Amino acid sequence: MRYELYYWPEIQGRGEFVRLVLEDADCAYVDVTREPGGEERLEAVLSGERDGVLPFAPPVLCAGKLVVAQTAAITRFLGERHGLAPSDEVGRLGAATIALTIADLVAEAHDTHHPTSVELTYERQAAAAKERASAFRRTRIPKFLGYLERNLERNGDVLVGREVSYADLAAFQIVEGLSYAFPRAMAKATQATPKLLALRDRVAQRPRLLHYLTSPRRLAFNEQGIFRHYPELDG
């Protein structure tokens, strides 16, 4: 089955969590908006061209009659279908729990540069952004990373189950994204999370992911995405 991924063409953003699963699982897929006419096709999917559930926002994954949006729902679906999730129910619910917690952290990272309105530019809300980013660096990053670290201390080399799952790929990506956006804060926070850094490194060396991460398909982080580096927000 060939998947169609619909996401913005110029950023990693939330779509990257899906791309990592598709790449690591060696799924056949089209990153639709990076093809000619793709952005119009994204608009058509968002306006309900397909039968079934309407997506609120990208990323959206389609395959035949199947339409699923929301990063954590897409990665869970792909992970469970393609060997990147535990096979037992307790493990599957554990992976879903962790992936959704990482999704919350992604949303909080986004809101550091858009604390009051998604409609306005960062520059128009820079004062509130500074406040929110300060709290994010001081309390939220350590709390979330500590949470992942403690799961690794309890479970072993991976966050849940015995093999790498989509939750581990999400942990890799959140560490990468936050390290781009908040290099100073992350240099400090990750001193307390050696197991998380080791997981990040192991994930990055998985053959298919290594191939992907060094390919032109892996977009660079930038200041249109969710993880933005504004030095004034990094303390």
Added chain:
Amino acid sequence: MRYELYYWPEIQGRGEFVRLVLEDADCAYVDVTREPGGEERLEAVLSGERDGVLPFAPPVLCAGKLVVAQTAAITRFLGERHGLAPSDEVGRLGAATIALTIADLVAEAHDTHHPTSVELTYERQAAAAKERASAFRRTRIPKFLGYLERNLERNGDVLVGREVSYADLAAFQIVEGLSYAFPRAMAKATQATPKLLALRDRVAQRPRLLHYLTSPRRLAFNEQGIFRHYPELDG
């Protein structure tokens, strides 16, 4: 199987989305923190007393070896297990998509009174709150409610599938919560969403839910919860 729900004892909050599913599905459950010694048991679960995945925050559902946190993961699990979810995969992914979108709306509703830091009181961030709430009322409420309305226009009397699912119960609760917090904005916004209001009314009349909603188990909304009524944030 008897479920244990762990959530804060004095607010509806995110726990209420879980309670509604447990009540409508007639599950045997204990709302642990409302029992003697319950808050200590919540602390124990949050600090990892149980084997398996560590929860980041309440709500947490436990049953035997099973531990699952994150509202959307819990309600999906319960819905699929107890007849409050479509039985086919396309429908299940549709329900997950909608429930996660409602979870995003819940987070945005929370951030109207806590736009810069979860550690500080509302009063300490009231200026940014006013900005965020204004954008929330003007653009986000209409966008999210319009999204639910369009799904109903496409699908019929319920959001997904042919029977009421946990996604419909979540839609009921978000309309109730937002109507408490933003009565003026909601009176205006819901003029454009007659099908959503009709769904809200039908859900409220489901016999088990009606029984629950009129019982002392249903807590009142208040200003410690996620949906808070601050008149100055309602325009």
